[in-house]
Amino acid sequence: MVAEETPRSSRAKMNIALFFPRQFSLLLVLVLALGCTNYSTTASVQAPPTLISITNNGNSNFTVKVRAQNPEFIFQGYRLYSGTTENLAQNPTDLNIGASCFLAQATVVQPIEYTFEIDESTNPNTTGVSCRIFATLTPGTYIAMRTLGLAVNLQNSTSSFKVSMSSNALIVP
Template structure:
């Protein structure tokens, strides 16, 4: 009986070893991250804002969010440089269900308020627009580099 079990396990091991070593094709197409939906923004005073965001990011490459601001809705949603926004990295989260996040936007280095998912160290100006994008990890296997890939833009909200 032990010989049969050994042969079965050995054959499974050989099969998976063949699959892994024989598979040289991999996707070079970047995974698409879902953009978040901005629900509300509240002015808490002293350049401190609270943003409610609804998002779903089931990918293991999910890293966090980046916020952009601009004088118009279009400038907030389509910045000239996608690296210019301020980020909130949530790499420890492996999310499979839609969640409602609470972000604090504050230029100070105060610790997070209770119930806040992440603090983004940024200054917002009342009357401007904000938009967010999801950050995903992008790895280039040809030259062993990695960077962030951003999703499409969220809706935009005007800063009160």
């Protein structure tokens, strides 16, 4: 003979069944929040892009082809630097003085080819252009690019851009 459960005993079992997962979840969160000391305060390193070519389109308008890989969710875009020498383009005195291009968040893991248009005007992008960089380039100078990543400081709730190492340099035609 099998004893039938009373409604009260099945409710008690249900309450116990709901109680333990909630308590376990709370305990797990507390252990992870308070007991986890293996975290990094070092910012992620972004891979620099590779400049493939630069073409003069006339009227101070240039097209730059770039090959890059952006697997990080902190990826924001690119910054263009120019200088009278290859070294000055790749190593500017201030990393904040370049012209930036912010791209939509990408979850791309494989390298892709971007086409950037460099122009001093505020015209919209032409077809096939990934981003327009508002800058003036002078023929005979050098250009280089760096990847922009978002760096967040959790201790004081601030954020800034972290730039990658420099790309190769190209001479402006």
